[in-house]
Amino acid sequence: MSLLRRRFVKQSVNSRTFLQFLADRSFSTVKIPSGRRKTTEFDKLINEAGSSGDFETISAAFCLRSTAVSRGKNAYDILISRLCKLGRIEDALIVIGDMSNGRLGLTPSTFHPILCSLTRKNKIEEAWRVVESMRSKSVPMDVTSYNYFLTSHCYDGELETASEVMRKIEEDGISTDSRSYDALVLGACKAGKVEAAMAILRRMEEDGVTVLYSTHAHVIAGLVEGGYYAMGLEFVMAYAGKDLGLDSESFGFLAGKLVKRKRFGEAKIVVKEMVLRGLRMGDELRQFYERNVRNDDDEEDDYD
Template sequence: MSLLRRRLAKQSVNSRILFQILADRSFSTVKFPPGRRSTTEFDQLIYKAGSSGDFETVRRLLTSRVAHGCFNTSDTFKFLTNTASYSSALEDLRRVLPQIDGRFTRKNAYDILIARLCKLGRVEDALIVIGDMSSGRFSLTPSTFHPILCALARKNKIEEGWRVVESMRSNSIPVDITSYNYFLTSHCYDGDVEEASEVMRKIEKDGISPDARSYDALVLGVCRAGKVEAAMAMLRRMEEDGVNVLYSTHAHVIAGIVEEGYYALGVEFVLAYAGRDLRLDAESFGSLAGKLMKKKRFEEAKIVLKEMVMRGLRMGDDIEGIL
């Protein structure tokens, strides 16, 4: 038994020596730090390796970080920027990513790269990377497409977005509610209730249940369209149906009420929901007070601020001085 222990101990020592040799090989521009490693450390090491063009080290770091419980972040590919070296860096990443060990590790790296490309405004390149994943059968999922749909929706490139949706379907990737919500939010932000309704019909046709974000977008849309009464009715319906109401949904209604000049109704609205959720109270009362002051409706603002004092709600310095 003691002989077995000595053998295992020797193998363990040899493994550590081998790992150190691999880490210190001359082709690597990055030295692995001793001891436990953090997510930030890995991001910094990848930044250094990617910036120096050492993409074999980038690959090894991407492979080993997940084994250490350090998953990729939005900073993982920060070295990839809109500079003269962008094209060559992207090509090198496309070369080494398929060589990453581990199905989950490889997919996660691809997903983070696509998100980075979209942040840089390189949607076409993100779609090329999607093509790499498809041809390599590297586990395409709806979340892989989310950054692309989000980027296109924000730029109001709706038709291009729907073409991406068709691409998802052609790859047998289900279109989830998050994917639809990007279109819904884009239309509702513009107050285009008719187009938003069309998206809702597609959601229903696919047999998908709207979520809190879907309803939040719809409330925003009717408020932007000047239909505050409809927004308040929708909010009540959400509560009756047991839908989780986001804080932002209340904020949309408050903004719509004030914008339409229903100042007294705004006060009634926040009072009607007061006492249920302390954070909601702080945000709703504070938001209404600030908007009323911008409209120079100081009397209504004083009522709201007095309620905040009575309820022990914190108020900003910009609105406290009115009392």
């Protein structure tokens, strides 16, 4: 498939406007703090309000902070991020319009929370309209922005559509990164093409690209879901002994997958290997070991 033969290099993109301007809002219920405050205090208030979902307090704190720092870009970025976590995408876009009118420096990272939120919800058309808005404001796409689209398509196993995103990346001359490859491996596994996923993984290693733990997890999941249990163990063993963190994640992930599929025989083998290597286990795997593996080991010791 063209996606798998494509050379993983370069990208960049831009957009058209579809923002609205924020109507006046009333914050009469929020008490304005007396005395002079540091901007970090307002940042803390914005973060706390965002965690609790208190949009009115977020907005009020933002307005106060903006006054304190003459509408600094950092205050806007914080507000946009919090609004996206609350699912208030339209309000986040309006804030960007305010930033643009105030001639603050818009960067790709300003749009990241919006693109991330929309692509996760599979609102791809809306996300591309945001890209058009970026273009109209002379804000280029970066690799992180593209990765949101790539991951969304690959998660659904849409390799042809993901291939189109890769084409845009190449045309825009932006280098791909570990997240880009991770998405491609995920996409190949979701489409049932585990061999292709492993080929991409080898390509990452050849090109010196850092391989994420999640990339290994995608391959393990693909092998188990395809019924290739022995190959799953072989794959994990092939990378064992190089990275303790990776070993704990990979062996544990494989064992957990096997237990869920009731492949208890294979799961026991993996868990025993974890014990031999001194790898940490999660609570569920520890319970599985105590109930199904420890007694077997004790009986073997008694026999010896």
